[in-house]
């Protein structure tokens with residue numbers, strides 16, 4: 504695990520954007536993408552860069568259950584506004600949240616992931632240590648599945664909705680095993696509200712109670728963070 508610490512967020516996002524641009528230049532073609540406020544400055548840099556994703560494929564981590572893709576709240580809409588409208592990929596997949604049989608749709612999504620090895624998986628982290636929507640307690644063997652969101656995650660994401668009641672109770676998410684199948688993982692974590700989760704990650708105890716800690720089991724993780732973390736020696 505490599506930690507790239509930046510005091511200055513602008514520099515952090517410049518470097519993270521460059522990481523993607525160089526990956527494409529070096530032949531990476533399949534990307535796992537993430538949503539959340541953390542990713543917005545990265546996508547802004549990519550939109551303003553020369554990067555060309557037109558030969559690339561993307562798979563998003565997750566989507567709210569029950570939210571149609573056309574909704575302003577869907578991660579489908581987020582991705583189009585943040586990246587795809589300006590930098591289209593050859594193909595982009597975002598899990599579908601409003602089909603009748605979500606479990607079957609999740610299985611199909613997992614099959615597509617298995618058929619398309621990701622060169623890079625971009626990740627953020629929730630305040631409670633979740634990755635994608637894999638809440639604490641999720642099995643490390645999990646594949647794409649439907650999950651009930653914890654009250655703390657719904658509260659953290661309520662800022663994007665008119666009220667807490669409108670935040671969906673469930674989501675469809677890549678599982679932890681699905682995430683770890685990527686060849687390289689880039690994790691971006693900024694801000695004090697991520698400190699506890701990030702400190703648990705770098706301390707190295709791998710536990711389902713802090714899903715992000717599973718990254719200790721992956722051979723190729725790069726972390727971009729503005730948090731000075733106490734790394735055990």
Ligand code: GLP
Pocket residue numbers: 537538539540541542564565626627628629630634635636656660
């Ligand atoms: C959501 C997403 C996660 C993301 C997390 C943190 O719950 N499903 O993929 O990492 O939020 O979001 P933010 O970057 O807004 O703090």
